[in-house]
Structure formats: structure tokens, C-alpha cells
Amino acid sequence: MAERRIERNVRHGAVRVLSLYEGFFSGGARVLHSSVVAGLHAQGRQQHAVLSVHDEVRRDAALQRMVDDRRFRQLVAAGVRVTSLGRSSEVPHDPEVLTDAEAEHLARELRRTDVVLSLKEQPMRLLSRPDLLPDRPVVACLHRSDPEHQGSGLGHLLRAADDGRLAAVVCCAESTRAAYEAAGVPAHLLRVVPNGVDLTRFRPARPARRLAVRGAHRLPADGTVVTYAARYDPMKNPRLFVAAARELLADDADAHVVMCGSGMTPTNPDLAADLRTAFGDRPDLLDRVHLLGVRHDMEAVLAASDVVALTSTFGEAAPLCLIEGAMCGAVPVTTPVGDSARIVDGIGLVTGFDPAEIAAAWREAAARRDALTGALVAARPRFSHVRMLSAYSATVERAHRGLGMMLARA
Structure with missing residues (x-):
């Protein structure tokens, strides 16, 4: 039967x-x-x-x-x-x-x-x-x-x-x-x-749309925007991202960082503690840290970014944030976990786990964004x-x- x-x-x-x-x-x-x-x-x-x-x-x-x-x-x-x-x-x-x-x-x-x-x-x-x-x-x-x-x-x-x-x-x-x-x-x-990923959703935005999204989130029309799309979890090492953000923002007065994902909100006491530790001597820099929490329009946020960052220390395999960000035109910068280095090969940068090194890589990636546009577009078919x-x-x-x-x- x-x-x-x-x-x-x-x-x-x-x-x-x-x-x-x-x-x-x-x-x-x-x-x-x-x-x-x-x-x-x-x-x-x-x-x-x-x-x-x-x-x-x-x-x-x-x-x-x-x-x-x-x-x-x-x-x-x-x-x-x-x-x-x-x-x-x-x-x-x-x-x-x-x-x-x-x-x-x-x-x-x-x-x-x-x-x-x-x-x-x-x-x-x-x-x-x-x-x-x-x-x-x-x-x-x-x-x-x-x-x-x-x-x-x-x-x-x-x-x-x-x-x-x-x-x-x-x-x-x-x-x-x-x-x-x-x-x-x-x-x-x-x-x-x-x-x-769905390439009809994750794609670069037109200049006007990019500016509109930046304006909606109080981001400058010019200046480096680094986006971190991750849940608050030890695997993702948000504390390392915050430490690198402190290095970037102190060095570049026009830079901003965006933190998206579950737990990336002011009401998360652990994240609040991380921010106090990193920015205790420079609370003024926190004006350029944007905590957006869970977003349902990540394609817009990423398309308005210059860099998509990953600071994980273990457990990763093929992080979607790197793929989605790259397909939206943001340069991926990642620590060497899982297949991350393979994913960003030719279209992004790999760093160690030192906050200053990571911040420097973000600055380099933003400076090279226009030069990498062709490589990012050419990479689209392999991520379909x-x-x-x-x-x-x-x-x-x-x-x-x-x-x-x-x-x-x-």
C-alpha cells in the first residue's frame, strides 16, 4: 500500500x-x-x-x-x-x-x-x-x-x-x-x-533613492557609512564592531555607523554597556551611531551604505549580510570566518580582529568603492x-x- x-x-x-x-x-x-x-x-x-x-x-x-x-x-x-x-x-x-x-x-x-x-x-x-x-x-x-x-x-x-x-x-x-x-x-x-539572494531585490539604488534613504536615517549625503547587519550574539562579536566603530568615528568626522538586527536597539542592556565602554570618553561620537534594530528594508539600508561589515569570531559559514550588501553595491569587509574570505574575494577586504585594523579596512573599502563597482556587478550571477x-x-x-x-x- x-x-x-x-x-x-x-x-x-x-x-x-x-x-x-x-x-x-x-x-x-x-x-x-x-x-x-x-x-x-x-x-x-x-x-x-x-x-x-x-x-x-x-x-x-x-x-x-x-x-x-x-x-x-x-x-x-x-x-x-x-x-x-x-x-x-x-x-x-x-x-x-x-x-x-x-x-x-x-x-x-x-x-x-x-x-x-x-x-x-x-x-x-x-x-x-x-x-x-x-x-x-x-x-x-x-x-x-x-x-x-x-x-x-x-x-x-x-x-x-x-x-x-x-x-x-x-x-x-x-x-x-x-x-x-x-x-x-x-x-x-x-x-x-x-x-x-534575490537579485531583483538586492541591487544598487539609484542616486536619488540612495540620498533619500540616507536622509531618512539622518545620514550625510557624503561621508562614509558602515552598516553592520547582525543579531546581538557572541558569535557575531558586536563588541568588536563597536570598538572598531569608535576608532573610525574618532578618526573621520564625516563617518557614520549603522547597526541593524535583533538586539541592535537602545533597549538592549548588553549593547548599551558595550557602547558605554567604547565611547565613555567620547560620548559625542554616539550621535553618529544609528541603532535601527530589525529592518524589513535591508536592501534600501545596504544600498545607502558604502561598506557592509562583519566582525564574527566563530560559527559563520556563508554570511548573507556580506552577499546582500555586496549585491547592493556596498563593499564587504569581514573577519576570516567560515567562507567569508571566499565570498569577498575580488570584491571586498578581509581583516584580522584588531579594532584599529578593522577601522582602517573600512576606510580603505569606502575609498575603493567606485573602483570596485565593476567587480561587484560582475559577481552578481554567482550569488543568484x-x-x-x-x-x-x-x-x-x-x-x-x-x-x-x-x-x-x-
Whole structure:
């Protein structure tokens, strides 16, 4: 009966794909995966749905609700069915144990699914009960380069590989592939699909639009603008960015810095402490530090910038901020983490972790922006999300065909 059901689905309908999320909260991995899900669902050959463990999560000093999240709204608008197990990070739960109601909800979703995608390795714990996942291939989608920092997630990933439930592991960067192979994931399962972005959205702005955005955020028409697009998290090392900003602003009276992302607001006490430490002797410089928080118009903010900066110290794989900024005409300047150096090769700069060195690199990047315009434009095709969607689609189809062959042999 199972074999006939699979054959009928292939012949008469789209492949049904369920993505598992820990929750909806700000972060590049969720931005990218949600764009993949919405894009593949719109193509019609696959029917996508999403199941989130949490419907609200406290991250970066804020309680982030699923229904308020832009990715949730994007998916629903695209016709993707989104459900949740209903957990809240405000209520203690054992992350390794499902209640009876949660197990029933998960089993119901899995029964109507042909292929499962796991956004990062943590949701793999939901699939640790074989009775909930009969004959369903699983594809893990990984977006970090530090498996040792992912809690129990790596263990669940390795067990799924050992049990034969893991059909493939999509790595967004070569650094991800290398890190997880070293951690024990079989090499034949690892496939690199480089990150891409929607080039119709992320593109340079016309001069008038660039000036209008600068004016709206009290940024000068001339003068260097450095934008930092990241959540407030130790991995992103916002303290290093603030220290480098202090160097830049003290040296260049016309420069401004913009900080966007979850937790990049005056109400975040940790960020406020970082700013007091760095600017304690020059509080006047803070007038040129702009805390914009989460933005839904990053294409406009980046297109109004001269430099897009990354100061992360670990964990990065293929940071979207560098790609999005470069595609909008901002010169990317990054620390040497993950695939960042590979991403900015020929179009940006790589620095060490010294604040003065970083500030100097920002100044150099801004001075070279016009000269790098041609290289930034020429690089656009390699960052297209069309290529990325095609690769994800092929991975899902291969996993589904593998299930069909397995059932035919049974």
C-alpha cells in the first residue's frame, strides 16, 4: 500500500516536503531557508509545509512570536502551510521529550509528507522515534561551521546517518562541509549548495533613492557609512564592531555607523554597556551611531551604505549580510570566518580582529568603492538565488527518488 501511495503522488501530484524549524526568530539561516521553501513551493513541482517546535522564542533580549515574524508571513503569503507544536521558551520543557499531543501532531504532519527537511541539526531530535517516521527520507540543511557548539544536535544528526534515515546533508559553504565531515558525518551525504539572494531585490539604488534613504536615517549625503547587519550574539562579536566603530568615528568626522538586527536597539542592556565602554570618553561620537534594530528594508539600508561589515569570531559559514550588501553595491569587509574570505574575494577586504585594523579596512573599502563597482556587478550571477533553488530542488527530488527505489525493492 505504501508503494502504491508513493507512485500515485509522483504521477499525479507534487512531492510533499515538510521543513522542521526550532522556531521563527531573526537570523540568516531562517531568512534563507524560508526563501527556499517559498520559492520551491511557488514553482509547483513540490508542495511545501513547515512545522515549528516553538511559536515564541526569547532571543537577543526580545520575545519573538511566530505570527509576527516576517518569514512566517512570507511563507503563508506564498501558500505554504505553517503549523507549530506550540511551545514557548518562556515555559520550561525538556527539549528531548515530546508530549503525547506533540507526538500526535508531528506524526500527523509526517504521514502527509514525502521528504523531510531539517533547518539546522537541532530539529533532528524530533525524528529520533522511528515509529513517527516510516520510510521518509530526511535532508538536513546546515548553516554553521561549528558543530561542536550545537548542543545535542550533532549527536542526533550522526545517529540519523548511522540509522540510514539521513538521505543528504545540504551545506551552505565549504567550511560547513569540512567541519561536519571532521565531526563524523559521512562524506557521501554532504553536498554544498552556496547561498544566494534575490537579485531583483538586492541591487544598487539609484542616486536619488540612495540620498533619500540616507536622509531618512539622518545620514550625510557624503561621508562614509558602515552598516553592520547582525543579531546581538557572541558569535557575531558586536563588541568588536563597536570598538572598531569608535576608532573610525574618532578618526573621520564625516563617518557614520549603522547597526541593524535583533538586539541592535537602545533597549538592549548588553549593547548599551558595550557602547558605554567604547565611547565613555567620547560620548559625542554616539550621535553618529544609528541603532535601527530589525529592518524589513535591508536592501534600501545596504544600498545607502558604502561598506557592509562583519566582525564574527566563530560559527559563520556563508554570511548573507556580506552577499546582500555586496549585491547592493556596498563593499564587504569581514573577519576570516567560515567562507567569508571566499565570498569577498575580488570584491571586498578581509581583516584580522584588531579594532584599529578593522577601522582602517573600512576606510580603505569606502575609498575603493567606485573602483570596485565593476567587480561587484560582475559577481552578481554567482550569488543568484535561482541557482540555489535549482540545487535544493534537485536534492529533494533525489531523496524522493531514493525512497521510491527503496520501496520498489521491498
